[in-house]
Every structure is written in C-alpha cells, then in structure tokens.
Amino acid sequence: MSRAVPLRKSLLVRLLITSVLIAVCSVAATAWLAVQTTTRAIQEEQGQVLAEDMDILRRLSGYAATHDDWSHVAGTLRTISQRTGRRIALTAGDRVPFADSAARGTSLPPRAAATVDPLRTDTYTEPGAQLTGVDPRVVGPYRLTTTERLSVDKLAVVRQLCFSRNGIRTRTERMPSGRTVLKGVDGTVDPGYVPAECADGRLNTPTPTERKALDALSALTRTCLDRHKVHLDHFVALPLEAASGATPVPYLTGKRLGDQDGPLARTANACVAEARLRQLDPYVAPAAELFLGTGDRPVPRFDMSAANKAKVFGVAGLVLALTVAVTALVATRLVRPLRALTQAARQPLERHVRVPVTTRDETGILALAFNELTERRERMEAQRKAMVSDIAHELRTPLTNIRGWLEVARDGLVDPDPELLSSLHEESVVLQRVIDDLQDLAAADAGTLRLHREEVRADELLEQVAAAHRVGARAAGIRLVTEVAGAPWLDADPVRMRQALGNLVSNATRHTPPGGTVTLFARREEDEVVFEVADTGGGIAPGDLASVFDRFWRAEKSRSRRTGGSGLGLAIVRQLVAAHAGTVSVTSEVGAGSVFTLRLPSPRPSASATGSD
Numbered sequence: 001m002s003r004a005v006p007l008r009k010s011l012l013v014r015l016l017i018t019s020v021l022i023a024v025c026s027v028a029a030t031a032w033l034a035v036q037t038t039t040r041a042i043q044e045e046q047g048q049v050l051a052e053d054m055d056i057l058r059r060l061s062g063y064a065a066t067h068d069d070w071s072h073v074a075g076t077l078r079t080i081s082q083r084t085g086r087r088i089a090l091t092a093g094d095r096v097p098f099a100d101s102a103a104r105g106t107s108l109p110p111r112a113a114a115t116v117d118p119l120r121t122d123t124y125t126e127p128g129a130q131l132t133g134v135d136p137r138v139v140g141p142y143r144l145t146t147t148e149r150l151s152v153d154k155l156a157v158v159r160q161l162c163f164s165r166n167g168i169r170t171r172t173e174r175m176p177s178g179r180t181v182l183k184g185v186d187g188t189v190d191p192g193y194v195p196a197e198c199a200d201g202r203l204n205t206p207t208p209t210e211r212k213a214l215d216a217l218s219a220l221t222r223t224c225l226d227r228h229k230v231h232l233d234h235f236v237a238l239p240l241e242a243a244s245g246a247t248p249v250p251y252l253t254g255k256r257l258g259d260q261d262g263p264l265a266r267t268a269n270a271c272v273a274e275a276r277l278r279q280l281d282p283y284v285a286p287a288a289e290l291f292l293g294t295g296d297r298p299v300p301r302f303d304m305s306a307a308n309k310a311k312v313f314g315v316a317g318l319v320l321a322l323t324v325a326v327t328a329l330v331a332t333r334l335v336r337p338l339r340a341l342t343q344a345a346r347q348p349l350e351r352h353v354r355v356p357v358t359t360r361d362e363t364g365i366l367a368l369a370f371n372e373l374t375e376r377r378e379r380m381e382a383q384r385k386a387m388v389s390d391i392a393h394e395l396r397t398p399l400t401n402i403r404g405w406l407e408v409a410r411d412g413l414v415d416p417d418p419e420l421l422s423s424l425h426e427e428s429v430v431l432q433r434v435i436d437d438l439q440d441l442a443a444a445d446a447g448t449l450r451l452h453r454e455e456v457r458a459d460e461l462l463e464q465v466a467a468a469h470r471v472g473a474r475a476a477g478i479r480l481v482t483e484v485a486g487a488p489w490l491d492a493d494p495v496r497m498r499q500a501l502g503n504l505v506s507n508a509t510r511h512t513p514p515g516g517t518v519t520l521f522a523r524r525e526e527d528e529v530v531f532e533v534a535d536t537g538g539g540i541a542p543g544d545l546a547s548v549f550d551r552f553w554r555a556e557k558s559r560s561r562r563t564g565g566s567g568l569g570l571a572i573v574r575q576l577v578a579a580h581a582g583t584v585s586v587t588s589e590v591g592a593g594s595v596f597t598l599r600l601p602s603p604r605p606s607a608s609a610t611g612s613d
Contacts, residue, residue: 018326018327018330021326022319022322022323022326025319025322025323026319029315029316029318029319052084052086053113053114053292056080056084056086056088056290056292057113057114057116057290059076059080060073060076060077060080060090060116060288060290061116061117061118061121061135061137062118062135062137063076063285064116064117064118064135064284064285064288065118065135065137065138065139065176065284066137066138067284067285068282068283068284068285069285069286070090070098070099070285070286070288073090073098073099073285074099077090077099077100077101078101081101086101086292086293086294087100087101087102087106087291087292087293087294088100088101088290088291088292088293089101089102089108089290089291089292089293090116090288090289090290090291091108091112091288091289091291092286092288092289093287093289095108095289098288102293108291109291109292109293112289112290112291113290113291113292114290115287115288115289115290116285116287116288116289116290117287117288118134118135118137118138118284118285119133119134119135119138119277119280119281119284120133120134120277120287121133121134121135133273134276134277134280136175136176137176138176138280138283138284139176139177139178139283140213140279140280140282140283140284141209141212141213141216141279141283142177142209142210142213143177143178143209144177144178144179144207144209144210145209148178148207148208148209149178149179149180151207152178152179152180152203152207153172153180155180155202155203156172156180156181156182156203157172159182159198159200159203160172160182162195162197162198163182163194163195163198166195166197166198168193168195169184169185170182170183170184170185171183171184171185177210179207179210181203182203213279216279217272217275217276217279220274220275220278220279221268221271221272221275223275224270224271224274224275225267225268225271228267228271230264230267230268230271337366337367340367398427398428401423401424401427402424402427402428405420405423405424406424451492451493451496451579451580452493452495453491453492453493454491454492454493454494455489455490455491455603456489456490456491456492456494456497457487457488457489458484458487458488458489458490458522458529458531459482459484459487459522461494461497461498461501461522462482462484462501462520462522462531463482464494464498465498465501465502465505465520466480466482466505466520468498468502469502469505469506469509472509473505473509473518476509476512476514477514477515478509478512478514478515478516478517478518479516479517479518480505480509480517480518480520481517481518481519481520482519482520482521483519483520483521483522484521484522484523485521485522485523485524486523486524488522488523488524488529488602489529489602489603490529490600490601490602490603491601491602491603492580492600493580496576496579496580497576497580499572499576500572500573500576500577500598501520501531501533501598503569503570503572503573504533504569504570504573504596504598505518505520505533506569507569507570508533508534508535508537508594508596509535511535511537511538511594512535512536512537512593513537513538516535516536516537516593517535517536518533518534518535518536519532519533519534519535520532520533521533521534524602525599527601527602528582528599528600528601528602529599529600529601529602530597530598530599530600531597531598531600532595532596532597532598533595533596534593534594534595534596535593535594536592536593537593537594538590538591538593539588539589539590539591539592539593539594540586540588540590540594541590542588542590545586545588548570548586549570549571549573549574549584549586550571573596573598577598577600580600580601581600581601582598582599582600582601583598583599584596584597584598584599585597585599
C-alpha cells in the first residue's frame, strides 16, 4: 500500500517546524544572555591574559639577562608553558626557532607578541628598566665574587646598625649583581636623612670587580667621545645607582652649572649608554621574537551576578513554557487518531471496528493499514472456518463409508467378498491421502519440514516423475511428454521435488480430457532452474486464478473427492517450493489449458556436474 502524503500534512514536517520554532527561541535567548553576561567576563579575561603575557615576557627576559645564548631555554620554556597552559615559542628574527613548547612542525601564530631583548626593553617588565632601557638583571662583568659579596654584606649591616642607632629604620636587599643595598622600610632606595657618622662612603665604594668593569666602561666611553670630538676632562663622573639599586651607572655632568643639560652633556651620556650596551652585550642572549598561543588553556570560568541569574532563569522559564504549550498543541493533534487506533485494537476479535480516517498524514495511512489488516483478519477467519469444515467433510466421507460397510458386514447383510474389501481399501487410501497431505502442510507451516538437499539433474527428475504417472496417463488416454533444454542442475530434495511435480502432473491429468497432452519442461534461466507443467485441459477461469493454491479449493465444486483429489495438492506444491526458496505461478486460458511454472534457485554447475554431461 502506497499513498502520497502532502508535504504540509507530513508528521516529519510538523515536527521539524516545531523543533525550528523552539530552536529559534532558544538561540535568540541564548544570544541575548551571552551578550549581557559575558562582556564583563571577557574584559576581565583580557586583563588576566595581558598580565600573564607580561609575566611570561619578564621570566624569559630574566633568562636572557643571565645567559649568553638560548641553548638551554627549552626546560624553562616548557615549565612556564605547563604552568600557564599557553603555547610559547622563541625564534630568531628569521623565525628559526630557538625553542617551542608545541610539537615540531606546528605552525607559528601570524605575528610575534613581543621581542625579548634585555638590553632594549620598554615593556616595564622589571622595576628600574624604564630608567635605563636595560633589564636590571643584566649584570655582566659587574657580578660580585663570593668574597666581595660577603664584604659588602658586612658593610650593609654596619650601616644599618648605624641608621638604627639614629632612629632610622631600614632593610637590606640583595641586587642581581650580588651587591647588598639599604632601603627604607617603605621600599624607597634612599632611606632619607643620613647621619654624619654613617656617611663613610664605604658601602657605595665600588669593589675591585666593579672598578674593573667601570674602567672598561670608561674606555669604551672615551672611544665614543673621541669619535664625537668631546673632551672627557670637561666633565666629572658621578657614580649614581640605578633605580633598582643594581650596578653603579656613571653619569657625566659638566663642571660648569650651565653644561648639565647642554648638547655636550647629552652627547656624552649617549656615549655612556652606547658603551654600556657594548659592554653588556656578550653576557646576554641575542634578541628573540616571542610567539604566544592559546595552547591547552582552559576556558575561563566566571560567576554571574544575581541580576544575570534572574535573567537566565526568567528566559529559561519563558522558553520552557512556550515549548510545553507548542508541544502540547502538536501532540494533542497527533495523539488523537492514535488513541482511536489503540481503542479499536483493544476490541475483541469479533467486535473489531474500522477506524475513521480523519487525516491524510502518516497517522491516516496507519489507520487505513489497520482497516485493511482488520479486513484480512476477517477473511482469514472465514477461511479458517471454511478449512475446518472442509477437513471435517474430507474425513467424514471416507469414514462414514468405511463404518457403513463394516456395520452391514457385521450384521450379516453383506458378505465380506473381495469387491467389498476393495471398496473399503479405496476409502482408506483416500483417508490416508488426506491425512498425509494435512501432515505435510502442518510441517511446512510450523517450519519443521525437513529437506535432504543434494545436486539433482533436472532431466532425471522429470523422467522419474513421468515414469511414475505414465501408466495412469496412458489409461486415461493422455499423452505424457518431457522436454529439457540442456542438462540443468539444482540443489534440492529429490523426494520433495518429485512430490511437488507429481502433484502438478496428477492435477493436470485429472483436468485433461482423453486425447490431450501433458508436457513437463525444464530449462535454465540465469541463476534459476524453471520447471513447467502444461496441459491441454479446459483451463481455469480468470477469477479463480488467485485461489488456485488455497487449501481445499477446487474449480468444480461438484467434483467428488474420490476423482478430484483432496484439494490440498496445489497448496502442498506452494509450500514445498517455498521451502526450497523458490516461487510457483500459474497462467491459464479457458478452453486452451493451464501452465504451472516453478522457479528454483540453482548453484553454479560444479566441475563434476559439468564433466558428467
């Protein structure tokens, strides 16, 4: 059964429309809430990422300030990457990687996040760098020896005690070069007022290491000044400390007050800065490009405010209410015919009623199928009752004859002569044939019909069937002919196939008048073996062709079961052919005869079968 469902009536379309409406509402609500509640979180996350980027840059700049190359930075870089969940890569100016936390072959981000150069930093990653442009952790030749460090520590303690006696609170702090300095308790470099007894100048006096480095710096500075034709004796060097309290930075100032900020002073200090960079350059790693990626950074988590939570719950409740309303409306229309089907299906068999078809969608088609199923069940029930009646009739007739003749013989009214015994034997044969046929049908219906398959030649099978029926056909004046195209083979139970073909031949000889012909034909068509049993009898009416294979059916209702068979032969043929995975059909023309066709699957001919031909 195939009925077209209009697109607008289809259940699928209705459900899709409902789903789209709900999805549109949900998406719109989600988008609105996302804009309202995540803007602040994104801003906070950006601030956190910026602070994190600055920390990564500070750590790598510190590594560059204390190492003369990047050869061992991989471990430090992996540690920072694992802690932050970020991808970190360091490359040269031509993007040749020094180290990368990602797997080899992973492409770099489109542009660098920053340049790691401790001699030219302008990112304020370390206190004091904003004054000199050099990361204060770059100490180079100014790093104190262990002996010098201990000596400076003692001088710092002596001065701290001196400050303490004069009521000035200070604290000591060790600088990257190893020099210990005093700072005020508020973190300032200058503790404020310095008592006269504490101003001995010993703490700030350069150590031999620092003096050697300062002398080298002076030589480099003099070379620059000579290049600019500036005389160094016009200026005095004041050993001022950098803002971080690191290495002493010479600052040149004019002997005359008006020269402190003049062009010559600026040139001289530029030479000092240039010389300092040249002096520190061998002690730091070369400049590198820093690339930062997301890596496996976790998704930021944030808590919504009470107002945003109220918005979420309010919109969610509105969407839920809309969903329930739309679903209830659509479901009610869909369930109504299903309830009618359920109520009809629960009725007893004898009270089954047809369901009115009110829609043209899939539910309406289901109602039509249910009505047709009800009609088929009614027809099957009628056929069952008719079959029970036919079976009772088939068994009653021979049993009644046998009982009647036995009672007559018992009462002495008839002598049990050979003629009577022959008649009783014929009746028992009819009874046995009906019982055997019913048993075969019952086994086929139950799926217990056993087949003993083997390779069988079709021509031999037809000859065996023809030989079994040739005597009866000759006695009825009917010519029995076999025709085989080639020598087709099939995989089948030869006993059951002889039974099926024999039933067709018996049926053909009963319906063929004397002088007629019954032909058995076999041929191969692709992967099938086709058998045909054709007769020249009276044929079957077109209206009866659909009932030919029904049980106990016969074309002539008045035909005796003794001469017309049990009425189960063709039904058995259909069951036996179906057990072989084949099909049976019939074509007939009234007055010209009938042709029964069996189609059975056939395997490819084996080598032995081909050789035997």
